[in-house]
Amino acid sequence: KAMDAARTSTTAKETDELRYMTGFGNQFETEALPGALPVGQNNPQQCPYNLYAEQISGTAFTMDRSTNQNLRTWVYRVTPSVMHEPYVLAPRQKKFLSSFADVRGDPNQMRWDPMPLPDSGEVDFVDGMTTMAGNGDASSKSGLAIHMYAANKSMDRAMQNSDGDFLIVPQEGALRLQTELGVLEVSPREICVIPRGIVFRITLLAARARGYVLEVYNKHFVLPALGPIGANGLANPRDFQYPVAAYEHTGAETSTELVNKFCGDLFQTRLRKSPFDVVAWHGNYAPFKYDLQRFNTMGTISFDHPDPSIFTVLTCPGATPGEAAADFVIFPPRWMVAEKTFRPPYFHRNCMSEFMGMVHGSYDAKRGFRPGGASLHACMTPHGPDKATFDAASTADLVPEKFEGGLAFMFESAAMLKPTPYAADEAPWRDRDYQACWEGFTPATVPLTMQTL
Numbered sequence: 001k002a003m004d005a006a007r008t009s010t011t012a013k014e015t016d017e018l019r020y021m022t023g024f025g026n027q028f029e030t031e032a033l034p035g036a037l038p039v040g041q042n043n044p045q046q047c048p049y050n051l052y053a054e055q056i057s058g059t060a061f062t063m064d065r066s067t068n069q070n071l072r073t074w075v076y077r078v079t080p081s082v083m084h085e086p087y088v089l090a091p092r093q094k095k096f097l098s099s100f101a102d103v104r105g106d107p108n109q110m111r112w113d114p115m116p117l118p119d120s121g122e123v124d125f126v127d128g129m130t131t132m133a134g135n136g137d138a139s140s141k142s143g144l145a146i147h148m149y150a151a152n153k154s155m156d157r158a159m160q161n162s163d164g165d166f167l168i169v170p171q172e173g174a175l176r177l178q179t180e181l182g183v184l185e186v187s188p189r190e191i192c193v194i195p196r197g198i199v200f201r202i203t204l205l206a207a208r209a210r211g212y213v214l215e216v217y218n219k220h221f222v223l224p225a226l227g228p229i230g231a232n233g234l235a236n237p238r239d240f241q242y243p244v245a246a247y248e249h250t251g252a253e254t255s256t257e258l259v260n261k262f263c264g265d266l267f268q269t270r271l272r273k274s275p276f277d278v279v280a281w282h283g284n285y286a287p288f289k290y291d292l293q294r295f296n297t298m299g300t301i302s303f304d305h306p307d308p309s310i311f312t313v314l315t316c317p318g319a320t321p322g323e324a325a326a327d328f329v330i331f332p333p334r335w336m337v338a339e340k341t342f343r344p345p346y347f348h349r350n351c352m353s354e355f356m357g358m359v360h361g362s363y364d365a366k367r368g369f370r371p372g373g374a375s376l377h378a379c380m381t382p383h384g385p386d387k388a389t390f391d392a393a394s395t396a397d398l399v400p401e402k403f404e405g406g407l408a409f410m411f412e413s414a415a416m417l418k419p420t421p422y423a424a425d426e427a428p429w430r431d432r433d434y435q436a437c438w439e440g441f442t443p444a445t446v447p448l449t450m451q452t453l
Contacts, residue, residue, distance in 0.1 A: 018184070024240040030245040036280035047076055049076075058073075058196060058197070075278045076280045081275065098264030099138065112375070119152075124157075129147045134146055152209075157259055160198070160199045160258060161261045171357070180275065182246045191290050193221055195220065234297075234298065234312065250274075328411060333404040335401070349381065350380065352414055353379050353417035354383070355413075355417060356374060357409050358408050366385060368386075387437065
């Protein structure tokens with residue numbers, strides 16, 4: 001049982017004393033009360049404690065389970081989740097987008113300074129979300145969206161995202177996520193994934209919080225294939241942590257607001273109970289967290305800068321094998337030992353689109369990229385080291401060096417990422433002088449030639 005196998009995370013935040021189950025994609029079982037799980041079947045005529053059995057299907061019933069693509073969890077709760085008032089449409093939020101059909105693309109390199117933290121009023125995780133870029137449409141289950149959040153208030157309501165999975169990257173301020181399936185605490189340098197449809201509530205463990213969210217509208221995050229790397233390395237499955245069952249039930253009638261993100265809109269309803277009343281559950285469809293400091297970084301031990309795909313933590317497969325709908329890639333502390341090599345990231349034009357963020361410290365390829373900030377380099381848009389970084393790295397003494405200056409990450413997608421009108425045109429923290437960092441490069445010393453027709 002989970003209660004016997006759980007362990008405590010002490011790497012990212014020593015105060016996280018919650019108990020977790022471990023192992024990416026495992027079939028888990030956990031109960032908050034002894035004997036709450038039915039034995040030998042999923043929906044008995046009468047469940048223990050008179051609980052109600054409910055299946056949460058994360059994939060179609062007929063998905064292949066031999067390759068762990070069939071995702072579902074059975075929950076046993078105090079009251080059925082169907083007990084709620086009719087949904088009503090919430091006021092549309094100008095800065096929150098899920099359909100990009102009418103959004104114009106922009107091939108320019110873009111960078112944003114740190115997203116401002118709220119300094120007045122009360123802003124929770126939902127109200128603090130700003131969509132930065134994306135592609136596709138949530139209602140057709142195709143594409144993705146990239147958001148940033150800045151909050152100064154814990155949620156006194158709950159949220160359910162029917163449009164897709166949330167991958168949350170805290171940058172400032174730890175979060176406590178109460179979910180239907182248990183509780184997670186997530187700090188900067190950790191991430192968490194909340195699968196489609198799982199109800200959650202976020203409590204701030206600091207006065208303010210800021211971070212990034214990658215939302216995928218189709219499929220789910222998996223570990224990347226290791227190929228010639230072998231059986232071990234990058235993000236090891238045993239380091240992913242899942243919550244144990246924990247339920248909320250006072251016996252008194254309560255009133256809880258539930259926000260449902262559905263087809264790009266936010267709908268509201270009220271429940272006369274707690275949505276977090278799951279006493280026991282078993283399955284493989286559940287939220288999880290991962291400590292990025294446990295990532296087993298790979299790199300060259302001879303020459304040349306390897307492609308950043310070797311830093312992939314999680315991937316959401318696309319329609320073409322080997323091409324991701326979304327990758328989550330990190331640039332963690334690591335040894336750099338390449339000989340006769342320009343060690344920072346090289347100049348690049350990529351068929352994939354790259355959205356980058358900064359958790360802490362500095363980025364080794366560019367100056368001025370600050371924690372809480374972001375950049376977007378769209379499909380085939382040139383990018384690379386700035387002039388100062390290029391000059392320094394081109395003449396550096398190539399001794400073994402450990403980079404410990406920061407933690408940057410990238411959301412990479414085969415989709416043509418489009419910046420939202422707010423992010424591109426209205427956000428006051430956009431760096432309008434970003435392209436100036438590439439000024440001053442002198443032409444190579446090659447013989448002059450005459451242009452021919």
